Amino acid sequence: MSLAVDESAGAGPAVVCLPMFSTTRAATAAAFGPAFAGAGLREVYVDLPGHGDSPVTCRPASQAVLDTVCAWLDRHVDAPVLLAGASYGAYLAAGIARQRPELVRGLLLVCPGVTIAPASRTLPELDPPEAPPGWLDAAPTGLRAHLNVALGHRTPAVVATVLAALESGGPGDEKFQEELRAGTDYALPDEDADIAFDGPVSVITGRQDGIVGYADQFHAMRHYPRGTFTAIDAAGHYLPFEQPTLLRSLTQDWLHRTRT
Known part of the structure; x- marks a missing residue:
């Protein structure tokens, strides 16, 4: 259960942030840090097993990854904590x-x-949405098709910000990540469970997210009786880098609800 972690020195409650698949705690900090700025939280950014600087300590299965994160939480934080995630990190x-x-x-x-x-x-x-000519020129050839589907705010500046985040942090273990994504245990066994969580929830989606969409997330709101749902225009799967001001506003609203 050895995980690489970065923490801020905030005196407030802990918020543990989980990354997108194949990205690192540095990328997660770049995504969520501006949204939490000034809130006084103890921000905790975690590398998942086989990601960033965390070693492979479990088999390539999402349940095993989740169990590893829970074991770390049991040992290192005072529960309950605020939990934030993007993409696969939000799934976990x-x-x-x-x-x-x-x-x-x-x-x-x-x-x-x-x-x-x-x-x-x-x-x-x-x-x-339309994009200026050459907006993807700075992206590696192998990433252009992905970014073309993933991004709703399509400018060279957004592409540069996303690339900087994707390239930050430790190298990870590509073999483990490939086995996890391609394996039969990539899905959590209770993915379809009809279980409610009654704490404050904010679900924030991109209207042009061609990776996971926004409709399934709205249908899942039945699981969150204290949940708020937002679909942001001109935003895709890298929403924190596409619409940081809106993310900060919605995050501050969520934090207010967690304190009342």
């Missing part, structure tokens, strides 16, 4: 709230995965 955070609700005080889920299998996701059918 929602899973923790289902399986170990006593650990979680509130959930901030940004562009969360709801179902792992891509074929089962409800994705936007609208054409993506």
